[in-house]
Amino acid sequence: MKLADILDAAGVRSPGAAVRFTCFDGAYSESLSLAQARRSDVLVALNMQDKPIPHEHGGPVRLYVAPMYFYKSAKWLFGISVTDTVVPGYWEERGYAIDGWLDGADRHGDGS
Numbered sequence: 001m002k003l004a005d006i007l008d009a010a011g012v013r014s015p016g017a018a019v020r021f022t023c024f025d026g027a028y029s030e031s032l033s034l035a036q037a038r039r040s041d042v043l044v045a046l047n048m049q050d051k052p053i054p055h056e057h058g059g060p061v062r063l064y065v066a067p068m069y070f071y072k073s074a075k076w077l078f079g080i081s082v083t084d085t086v087v088p089g090y091w092e093e094r095g096y097a098i099d100g101w102l103d104g105a106d107r108h109g110d111g112s
Contacts, residue, residue: 002043003037006044007019014034017083018032018034018084019031019033020080020087021079021089023074024077024078028074028089030089031083031086031088034082036068042063042066044080045063060076061076061077061078062076062077063077067102068100068101069101069102071089071090071096072100
């Protein structure tokens with residue numbers, strides 16, 4: 001399911017907000033700007049190849065952020081919350097880029 005559809009169903013409208021994701025392990029977290037989160041290629045996945053996502057692949061629920069490095073695609077998704085700013089996640093706190101675009105572009109969530 002598109003994350004944008006979940007955000008719309010929850011009534012999230014603020015253009016300046018961000019979205020924070022937490023995981024079942026209690027240690028891993030990730031964030032996206034609201035514009036990034038609303039991209040059509042950002043998904044909350046329950047299935048992989050028409051079967052429930054197995055634990056070893058991040059199931060039962062996994063965030064999938066197609067245009068960014070895989071550290072942005074959080075495994076074992078537990079919570080989604082709206083925040084005022086992008087909060088550095090697990091890997092960003094260890095020096096990785098806040099915006100992990102695969103091609104290195106600085107897009108600021110413009111949907112391109």
